[in-house]
Amino acid sequence: MVQNIHHINFLVRELDKAVAEFAKLTNTKPIFEPLSSRGANSARFQLGDTWLVFVSPTDENGIIASILEEKGEGIFLISFGSDDLSKTLAGLTGNPRNSEMRKGLDNWYVQDISLDYEFGPILQLCETH
Template identity: 25%
Template sequence: MDKIRVLMAKPGLDGHDRGVLVISQALRDAGMEVIYTGLRQSPKQIVTAAIQEDVDAVGLSSLSGAHNVLFPEVLKLLREAGAEDILVFGGGVIPAEDIKLLEKQGIKKIFTPGTSTKTVATYIERAVLEARGEVKITAAAKPQGIDHIGIAVNSIDSAAVFYRNHFQLEVETVVELPSQQVKVAFLPLGNVTIELLEPLTGDGVIAKFLEKNGEGLHHIAFAVDDVQQRLDQLKREGVQLIDEVPKKGARGNNIAFLHPKQASRVLVELCESHDTEGG
């Protein structure tokens, strides 16, 4: 298998390149060959270098706000040169609405500040190998939906009154999990379940959460087809996990948690869906 070759470029008038240098080193650490063309490159210079260097992918970094003009111009020149098989990805301070537009025009992926270098390297490797036809890699699908929302409470009986009186939601089942030192009440609502989490002891995870934060949102759970497969994918991408292997949830299905610092301090659970049963 030939090494993946990537050309990193800074189109436009950007005056510094710290970010692109960090990404370049991360790609080298991942075993790729990286060519960096330097600051203030025109789209024509970038495309010429990409063809001469026979690269698999071009990475464009822009902080100047000219991405909506410069990135599509690189794509256009690659097509005109018969080199549309070269993948183009981008990064920088790019608004969400512009990301959607650029990816629709043919930019393979836009990475924004906060994306781990491991995520970038994993994505590029996967995309290039699939484009070469050397491997068939199915990108992880979106979660099936929100499986449940976990709310930490001091008392299930007290907390359930609000949902019963004002939203006509009834507790369907209550399950005790001594191994996790928690009692769970399930309040189904359409395809989503509200879980009320009451501590069984004073030193369990929920008890400690209540002591530190008081009652409130504890976690949000996404329904996925295969928890272990998703954990493996996230680990490759550099996401910090609490659980590297699934464990059994309150309804007997596989679950796992991601570290809250990965999602703006929100604890995220992966829940293996069997008719969208919660964890």
């Protein structure tokens, strides 16, 4: 079952500039992490129980660069926390976008999902370990 908004991803062209501005707003420091398998770098801030993740492409031919080219900067993914990904997926009428869950930042297990309605951002489920 979906329990909360685990994280929201913002796609940005200039990671350092975006992070500096957001750090001023929140008076916090981000955690920087590469997303090598996705051709990107990330920086994340925790606000309450929700992570805000800024993602910028490092590979102009990677998936993140293609999403940036298609959609532009801004919110591109909303991830909902689940205590059991398999059980939550089994209860959905929509089909997963990918055939397998993958390991994300900080040992998060994530699965993109498709629903019968297009919401704009990619929707995802996230289970932490």
